[in-house]
Amino acid sequence: MSQFDHKFYDFLTHPDSPGQMAAEAKRYGYSGIVVTSSKTNEEILLPEDFSIYKGIEIQAKPSRIREQIKKLKNSGIISIVRGGEEEINRAAVESVGLDILLQPLEFNNVLAKAASDHSIAIGFNLGSLIKLKGDARIRELNYMKTNIKHARKYNLEMILTGDSGSVYDLRSPREMAALSSLFGMTQSEAVDAMSAIPLGILRRKSPNYVQEGIEIL
């Protein structure tokens, strides 16, 4: 069978209407999405075999990021830091409990090592390839190339997300794999980044999980 017979997850969406997004994501072949917009408390009619998980995008000064991550630890909420300058990246990778560092700029070997020690996944924001054009997109592709180089060397977990704000930003898993091939990701890496690794993070977030290797059955 094809490599695309897995459960796929998009780990960063912030739609205005999660219900519509869920229906569309289901049609596109996803099994679940993570919603970071605040309106997740309202009742949503979920399609069959589809789940919405709550996530938080931490936006704070580098000095405050550590505190925020500490607060979210063991809460079951998926925490994401949008990478940027060196200071933000460093604060993010040095704190235990963060799940995803999205699209860090100027990633280096020190940061990569710290991320691998704290099992933090590196997110690739494919939404930026869809939305940007020209110079800005070239810059993003270059950052992604550096990130994938470090991720491979330090065996970091990689995650592909669409960062979609509406159903029109959503792309199906095969399209995401095609987009990720633009910066040199192989097809099997892309499939893992949308299925195996998200499932691993969800498992780590479940209340039965104690520590790596210890789990309440």
Next chain:
Amino acid sequence: MKTLPTLREKKRYLAFEINSENSILRQDLVREISNSIISLFGDIGASQIRPALMSFEGRSGILRCAREKTVETRAGLACINNIRGIRVSIRVLGISGTIKGATEKFIQQSLIKESEPERR
């Protein structure tokens, strides 16, 4: 004179579906596809991909490309997020070696799938 079959360029047909806010004109779609592919791969890349829109009505259509460049074409289609200010998302339904195959296997199937709820 006709080209010998073995010397012809090999091609693939991508059946795709458009999810958009409003209806889209064929000419706008053609322009946007070639713009997207050219801005992503440049003139040389576009000449190797050789994209051509075979048919398009309303929601779904068929795009031809070179046999070895299906991944690149997919990426080019995925990079389209608006056509003349109308937000769109393009999804490839499947790839086939013939127009007939692409129509029968993917486009008609998706039409049947959509009309099902109305029957109930």
